[in-house]
Amino acid sequence: MRSHTIQLMLRERFRDNAGASLERDAKRYFQIRTGKVRTSKVFTVVTDKHEGEIREFAGKALKDPLLHDMYIGDLFNARDYRRYLYLGKLPGVTDDEGVSAQKTFADFFHQAPADGEQFIFTSELFYFEQALEREALETLARDMLGNPLINHIEYGTPKRRIDYVPTVRIESSVRIRNLPVGLDDRELSALSEKMLLSLDLKEMQAVRKYYLDENTQKLRREHGMPPDPTDCELEIFGQTWSEHCKHKEFNALIDYKDLETGEEKRIDSLFKTYITRSTQIIRERFEKAGNNWILKVFNDNAGVVKIDDENVFIWKVETHNSPSALDPYGGALTGIVGVNRDPMGTGIGGGKCLFNTDVLCFGSPYYKGELLEGQLHPRRIMAGVVRGIEDGGNKSGIPTVNGSIVFDDRYRGKPLVYCGTAAVMPMEYRGRPSWEKRIDPGDRIVMAGGRIGKDGIHGATFSSLEIDEHSPRSAVQIGSPITQKNLSDFMECAAKEGLLKCSTDNGAGGLSSSVGELAGISGGAVVELEKAPLKYPGLQPWEIFVSESQERMTFVVEPENTRALFAMAEKFEVEVSDIGYFTDSGYLDVRYRNKPAAWLDLDFLHHGVPKKHMQAEWKAPRLKEPRGLDADHNDILLKLMGSLNIASKESVIRVYDHEVKGKTVVKPLMGTGGRAPQDAAVLRLYHDRYTGVAVSNGIIPRYGDIDPYEMSAGSFDEAVRQIIAVGGRLPDPEKEEGIFWTVNDNFCVPDSLYDPVRNPDGKQKLAKLVRMNEALFDMATFFNIPMTSGKDSMKNDFKKGDIRISVPPTILYSMVAKIDDVRRTVTSDFKKPGDIIYMAGKTYNELGASECYALFGITGANVPRVRKEDAMRVYRKMMAAGERSLIESAHDISDGGLAVALTECAFGGNTGCDINIPVTETGPLAELFSESHSRFVITVRPENADAAEKIFGSDCRKLGEVTSEDRIRIRRGKETLIDRDISLLHAAWRDALRT
């Protein structure tokens, strides 16, 4: 075996786009003048083929005959280029392109496709015209092109050869250790810390009690287990009882004190009290009316609702924040392909992914402040995350239909990356209800997809001190959309053929989580770890069990179906392995080469975690409204259009494929030239019918600075009104309407566990979380819109020494509603000059925490409040007007208020508008820029005006009409408030966010 390097370089006659943008960005962001830059790709092939064969392979299979110069062995002779920079991948880091090269190698040499160890590695090699100093090269390597967590970096004066090969070597013997459990409290805490179990003392004590229990000891003896826990067992506790898997804080006992009212209450689990209970109440209302569309909530990978008699709709939204802070590209990509596996692995599994939706929270890409060690610049985080979502969605053939980006510098430490995926699954597979999970003793456990490496063991807590040059990197994971695409194609086919009894994904916690949870259904499982395929040898049994290597599913397969399943897997080139079977023994029994690795009572494992007890105290912030702002309304509008939260996200939207599958009807940008931003996305479910869904997102974190209750309620309302704007219908338990609504709630909050030293304001933070939950309950039960799944992320702080950057408490409501006929949906753009413009809903003096106040650095006090009854009435009138096709355009009024909404409607239509707002005591600033909820800008044909006014009554106000001029004019009585060219506003809006 020897290694050969093949370098491919764009011929000089072609423009090196990547090189040119590198040159530009180095100058723009780091003031480094690189001179001309050339980029190239290097393939390092470790093989026993001789050089002639390699040359032939490279020339015929790798090189593009038109584009590339090729160098084999000796690298490009870089006389005009005085420095080079080489970016390889660290051992064990996903190298998809290397895997693809191996596949083409196998085709070229007529070999069987090689699973298993990697032998072709890809890397990048850059050449710079200027003789850059070490410091500049280091900056380019670390802060622009590479990431020390995933890249091997070399630079200097160009040389003829680079010999780096990222082979994984692990120098340790494979064994199962026993750890003493009869420790005192201090030693217990130390053990948890040392093993990175993240279990607190109370939890460690519960584990100790389990092992010291006489009955446990007797049973362990009888079963041939040592009295002390094995390393694998403790790791299983660490994983199963983790915050991520058990949601201990959302299930904690909370003592809540409202210091404003003196009210005190005890909440036994936020999750049960507010989330599952609200859904339960709603479900009962519908079922009482004989309307059973809520099929499965909270107890599978994703919630399930009924579309029609043939299909069900499954979806899940979750977060991938910490990994995206470390490696934005890999973190976001893994987030997307990871959440794809939730609907894929719900019930029997094999649902076909319908869309992705992604909501992102970043610091300003123009942030100029200091960065802490290990903290990436928000610009870099954003670029990486967007690229991860691009690859995650586009390469999987799943349209990314909408999303949102929220900018606030408090997200500069930890970005929030919400990834959501929906799928459609047949109602039944061969007579079995698809959404149910049934497992019987004797069913086989089959792992499918990627192989297991050290990826993601203990996630980000892995200490860099324990890593040497050849240790595989475990802190970061990079997803492989192509591996998963093959896997999902396979699953869809296997499920249809009835070969899957059920399935689940291997995400956080790996096999320990997937098998551990499934074993709870049958009552036990036996796992034979040596049968699980590894990326490289040397993994400890516990590592195999808890590894979070991506693109893996766990299937439950009836023994008589394994042969057919394995044959089908071969066709799809998906690796499958039978790694054990289910039992009803009551135990999770894990073995490695016939040696016991773990033997745990499933009941204790799943229900033995001690309840947390937390304290919450609410005190309203002391805030005041400003005395009145002396500013020109024209200027405010122009600045608002160019402010980050309002500005066009087109540069991001267009890199996502939002219409693959040909089902997207309302895309993120519509109208003439695709200029009009839309509220909810609308998709068809089938190619031959017009039934569809509307998808929306509600998120307004800045309102939480005044009142987290109103922030949560307002976010919920925002999601509802976006769907109403496109023509959705509210659910009504009294009527069988054949529709569904489903919500995923996602809480992202800073550390809310009170500690007098570490987290002195923990009680206040927890109180905010409680209030957000109260609003969730009130809104959901009022509108009869149920949560069907969701997630919480509890520690969104970036810490370095004494400095802590915490995210503002944030909730995202992601909502989907069924649309009977997508042809009747409505877009936001004005359709025709002469149409009459109305505002539905009412404006209040609610500029608190608005985008307008943010321009002046003011918070204010009057946060927009949701008036539920009014909202419901306005929405029902929107529905009534929609049913009679009276509405030509509708846009929900949110960030920036009425003036911004009108401007956006005008963009899409290539129109202008003439508006006259009545003189009210609300005042001009609030009339224009207040963000009061539950409002819309709608247009109506002149001939339909009477009919529309009759429906809306006092719930709408005529504002003016659509014009053919490039101008927005807003008058209030005799006073002109706004008079501006639309094209000027459009330019500000279009150009503010450049990526």
Place this chain on the structure above:
Amino acid sequence: MQNKEMVKALVVTGFGINCEEEMAAAYRLAGAEAVILHLNEIFEERDSIHRYDILNFPGGFSFGDDIGSARVLANKFKFKKMRSGKRFIDDIREFLSAGKYIMGVCNGFQALVKMGLLPNTGGGFEQEVTLTHNDSGKFEDRWVRCLIAPENPTPFLSDPGMHSIDLPVRHGEGKLVIRDENVKAAILEKKLNVMTYADAQDRPSPRYPENPNGSELDCAGLCDPSGQVFGLMPHPEAYLSLYNHPGWPKKKRECPDISEEGEGLSVFRNIVGKAGSGQQ
């Protein structure tokens, strides 16, 4: 007509191809029978392309665009031995000799180009052009106006009423680069540049974003000299319904009786009609 067999369209899939569903839907709407088949079924010879009239390579990200878009897929077609020992490309040669049709969209077009099926001015299945990174340096999803060359040699675009068509492009590597002046001259002479990016007045446009990638000859689609092979970067299968168009609400307002059929469907109707007429 009871006694006339339906035209059969084969849509291949696997390895990251992801537009097979809408491609099959397009053929069904155009009145053909459409079968989606994993490529390994063909390589294993459990089915054969010769049972079909039209062979289709849909869009997607085969092998994640690694080593250049569709490179690994094209290698598979050129080098991999099928069960009986022959190569897929030989199968394709035979298929074309039988007078049948091949279409490639986006990633499928890239594969046809890299296999040498397009433009194939020399007739030897040699790669004469390539499709590479857009001048913008990024993947983009946007709708473009495409001008259809009058008197073009391919039955895929034979409808005399078709002058131009709006279609979405969704690619990062769609820029057509031509090997040399000889190839360029042959493309022009044989009228193989059958679809070009155009401005609102239906004039070919080299300007971004009308020409979304910087293609030479503003080329959006090519055919081979026989017209039997047609490939394009824009997605006609993504415009089967009026409601795919970003301007549909306005179109409907302006013309309440507008057809609910998308303009992209005409490409499929053309070829199904042609394949059907040649078959009786």
